[in-house]
Amino acid sequence: MPFKRQDSIHAPIDTTPSLKNSPGSKDDEEEEEHELSGVGLDKKVPLERNNDAHYHERKAIDPSALGVDELDPANLLSNGQERPIETAVDFSTRLIATVDDVNMPIHTLRMYVLGLGLTSFAAVLGQIFYFRPSSLTVSSLFIVVIADMLGRLWYMLFNALERLTQRFFPTEYRRPIWTFINPCEFNLKEHTATLIMSTTAFSSAQAISVFAADELYYDLNPNYGISIFTLIASQFLGYGIAGLMRAVVVYPSYAVWPATIPTVQLFQLLHNDKDIAGQRKRMKFFLLVALGIFIWEWFPEFIAPTLTGVSIFCLAKRDSVWVTRIFGGSYPNEGMALFSVCLDWAYLSGASSLYTPLATQMSLYAGVAVSATLLLTAYAGNVWQAQNFPFMAQDLFYENGSSYDQSLILNADYSLNRTLLEEQGLPWFATSMAIYYLGLNLSIGATITHCLLWYWEPVKEAATAFRSRSTDDAHYRKMLEYKEVPMWAYGAIVVSSFAMAMATCYTGHSHLPWYGVIVAFIIAIVLFPFVSIFPAITGWQVSIQTLVLMLGSAVVPGNAQANMYFGLYGSNAATQGIAFASDLKIAQYTKLPPRTTLWVQSLGTVLGGILQIVISKQIIGSHRDILLDPAGNNIWSGQNVQSFNSQAVTWGALAKDMYSPGSTYDMIPLSVLVGFGVPIIPWIIHRYYPKLRMDLFITPLFCYTLGYLAAGINSTIFMSVVTALLTQGYLRIYRPTWFRKYNYIMSAALDAGMQVFVFITTFALFGAGNGTTVAMPNWALNPVNYADYCYLDDSS
Structure with a gap:
């Protein structure tokens, strides 16, 4: 479970106004009027389109714009400081406004x-x-x-x-x-x-x-x-x-959908409480970060591609295929990129480090550590004829390592010709790719068992609550x-x-x-x-x-x-x-x-x-x-x-x-089938040793990442770990006010600024318009061959 528990995964803490009354009751109306009065609203005043000032006042309060002195006491520590955002309810109520304007026009x-x-x-x-x-x-x-x-x-x-x-x-x-x-x-x-x-x-x-x-x-x-x-x-x-x-x-509250929070926070920033100083400060922060990343992306994406993956190990030794396999990785299928430093948000954004729960990310990176060991061991041990094939590849091969020609085993209608298949023989995977598929299927079996062991009770209660319209x-x-x-x-x-x-x-x-x-x-x-x-x-x-x-x-x-x-x-x-x-x-x-x-x-x-x-x-x-x-x-x-x-x-x-x-x-x-049994081990450990917090260990994700390094560009991993520990670790726990106000807006700003850059340069520089690309002159951080100075052909 990626969020801290109280009694159970679904148990909310009392951080929001009570919602005990049924909809439509007098108490509900009084409570709603009290909530709306907090933003200067009179529930009985109709929405007037020609009174823009009044319309502004009807916007909901964005909890991310509140100062510490404005927080509910339940969200403060004994020393008066804001407590960290830990539970699912924290994420959904302390980052996202709950106030609604039912008269807001939609179908315009x-x-x-x-x-x-x-x-x-x-x-x-x-x-x-x-x-x-x-x-x-x-x-x-x-x-x-x-x-x-x-x-x-x-x-x-x-x-x-x-x-x-x-x-x-x-x-x-x-x-x-x-x-x-x-x-x-x-x-x-x-x-x-x-x-x-x-x-x-x-x-x-x-x-x-x-x-x-x-x-x-x-x-x-x-x-x-x-x-x-x-x-x-x-x-x-x-x-x-x-x-x-x-x-x-x-x-239910446990269904936070963390990936939606940056988008929702950006919505709130653009539309809510524009006259509040704290919100204006957050808007300025968003614009500065978006502009900053738009300017910065010109360097790793065009001017200095070496910044997409800087490896001091490869720079120190460029003539070793094993150094490349272990520490290279700024190009597809180059290597595992251990400790490589990526400074390109166009790649780093895919890791979702700023908003994915820390428990999820740590489960992933634990699997990545095992993946590195597993891939190297399998290749060195020649598992599945590993040394006949490239260290990393997604193609099919003959057993001798040459590329498999699928057209030689197919009829004209692309159906399988068994006679030709017997002549050509069955294809082989690169061993790293076989391990990737192995981990992928392990994760599917583990997903089912993990859900049944850890999430069955809250899911069952959520279904019951929905039938009675009492979802809390x-x-x-x-x-x-x-x-x-x-x-x-x-x-x-x-x-x-x-x-x-x-x-x-x-x-x-x-x-x-x-x-x-x-x-x-x-x-x-x-x-x-x-x-x-x-x-x-x-x-x-x-x-x-x-x-x-x-x-x-x-x-x-x-x-x-x-x-x-x-x-x-x-x-x-x-x-x-x-x-x-x-x-x-x-x-x-x-x-x-x-x-x-x-x-x-x-x-x-x-x-x-x-x-x-x-x-x-x-x-x-x-x-x-x-x-x-x-x-x-x-x-x-x-x-x-x-x-x-x-x-x-x-x-x-x-x-x-x-x-x-x-x-x-x-x-x-x-x-x-093996994957079905994997989650049982940490579940048993947690029952007897709850202080080990094995409830935070996401077993399907760990299984999936056993082959995580087998494909793609891996230079993002080290910086993704650093970013996760800094934001979801240090800032969330030790700087909770800054985290609440700026972390998700920063994530949205980085992605938005980067996307604007990619959209413009794809047409202006990279040939999307007329098929003609604009090349950056070669220099130290844009060398003639491979930009990371790290790549060594696997066939050498």
């Missing part, structure tokens, strides 16, 4: 124009870059910043236009028009709805990868109707599952003011998704039989509560894609195309459900009504999906030959589709042979 013309506009922008941009050699990821914080700028501009522009029309049109004609166009300042709930709508489309849907592979490799061209309904089914299945289980993964969470109690989405509606979404999936799988010639669709749906539904509770509590998301693809190869063996669709409805649906649950939590924190949340999520998904399908079909139709070419060109590349199809072939056509009992890698699927 401005919200729909901005929401639909940004959804279209994100969908088109994300889909174009899916087929480009350079990548661009639009983050939610980037959308928050852009939406805020556009919302404020809208308000100022139409306010000015309204003043210009005063002399020409009578008030009785003018007022209704301008009230419809510009009812108030751009507010918190409009902003939240805009974000939720647009973030559904800022990355290419997995269904698009399936359609692109169908068209490029399997000579299938699903029409627009089949494509749209397939995409909707795969996305909405996850939404329906998340909605059915929201009582245990969204509403300050934010949830405020949400009772709004109409809930009924359970039958979410159930209908799941049933409708199943019907659409079943129909499109046959009409679209997916090769996935009816029983394959059923099994994929069952997997998504059964695994969702386990894989969603982890990001809700620990901030870490479990990956089930590998397991689902393995199971798909058993259900429909030897068929890569069917395996793609199996993964679409199995793992992708669970991933979409997690994303929707996260959005529901943001909505709960910002008091966006549940029905509005589902509506804008659905609207963004449908619009974004349609645009992505149209754009992808146009690109494939115009540049088919280039997309099939492994090299592509400087403007278009099919690398993402090629990689996706290659993975489908690997798992769909070869998994049964590679992982069957007695095969080289039979331990990889069996590790799921």
Whole structure:
């Protein structure tokens, strides 16, 4: 458990006003009037759009802007200092405002124009870059910043236009028009709805990868109707599952969803208490940090790339392959980057060190330490013929170490040819990659047991409380003011998704039989509560894609195309459900009504999906030959589709042979079963030795990181540990006031400033616009070859 316990994981401490009374009681009304009076509000005064000063006063108090002398005594130590933020209730009430304005406009013309506009922008941009050699990821914080700028501009522009029309049109004609166009300042709930709508489309849907592979490799061209309904089914299945289980993964206090806190705090900073000195100081801090990181990123990303990974060990000895394997790591598959110093926030931001609970991060880095030992030992011991292959690689190999050519074992329709397979032999993984898959499957089994051992009681009580509408969470109690989405509606979404999936799988010639669709749906539904509770509590998301693809190869063996669709409805649906649950939590924190949340999520998904399908079909139709070419060109590349199809072939056509009992890698699927037993050991230790705090040890995360160093750029790890210990360790415990006021705003500012930099330079310098890149002249921190001075070719 990543947060400090009292009696149990769900036990709140008395840090907020009592919520004992039922909604609508006289005591509740008196309590609400008392809360609103704290911000100068009269509950009986209606919201007037032309009284901006009064509207400002109606904004909720941001607890992060309070001084120590304004805190509830329950949040102070005996010496008068603020106590550390430790429990789940602390995080959700001392960092996020619980006050709500039920009269705040949401369904405004401005919200729909901005929401639909940004959804279209994100969908088109994300889909174009899916087929480009350079990548661009639009983050939610980037959308928050852009939406805020556009919302404020809208308000100022139409306010000015309204003043210009005063002399020409009578008030009785003018007022209704301008009230419809510009009812108030751009507010918190409009902003939240805009974000939720647009973030559904800022990355290419997995269904698009399936359609692109169908068209490029399997000579299938699903029409627009089949494509749209397939995409909707795969996305909405996850939404329906998340909605059915929201009582245990969204509403309770233990479901903090740590990754949402920086976004919610940024919302509060932009909209609440602008006239309070403490809030203005926090806004200045945010702007300075965002500007500072925007300026700084020019150095590691362009001027001085060496700053992405500085290793004194490699600088001291550049002629040893083992030094590179152990201490190098600023390039993919270079090494483990032990003690390498990364000064590039574009890489460090992925570690989420500023907002992920310390217990989660320490469990991860404990696994990383074991991973380093395990990878080195396995390679030195030649486990699975390790020394025949590169130390780190994601490709498939022949046993002699040469790259495996999958095309030599496939028929023209990309189905497996067993005669050719016998001639070529089964492929091999680099040993580091095999260990990665081993750890991944261990973590899935451990996830289920860990949830049952540590989270079963609070989850059970949360489900019971939801049925009686007595969930003891300050934010949830405020949400009772709004109409809930009924359970039958979410159930209908799941049933409708199943019907659409079943129909499109046959009409679209997916090769996935009816029983394959059923099994994929069952997997998504059964695994969702386990894989969603982890990001809700620990901030870490479990990956089930590998397991689902393995199971798909058993259900429909030897068929890569069917395996793609199996993964679409199995793992992708669970991933979409997690994303929707996260959005529901943001909505709960910002008091966006549940029905509005589902509506804008659905609207963004449908619009974004349609645009992505149209754009992808146009690109494939115009540049088919280039997309099939492994090299592509400087403007278009099919690398993402090629990689996706290659993975489908690997798992769909070869998994049964590679992982069957007695095969080289039979331990990889069996590790799921082994993982079931891993959490039992720390659970038993905690029962007898509670002072060891094994309840803070996240066993699935530890298992997952056993192969953590096997891929990617590892130079971020050391600085991520330092950042975690500094922020979630030292500042949270010993400087709690600074932590409450600035830590999450700093996280949002760093990510927002970095995203603005990436967006600008991707077009201006790195070839996203016309395919032409701008090169920085070589100098000491931008050498001719490898920027870290560390890399030594593994073949040498």
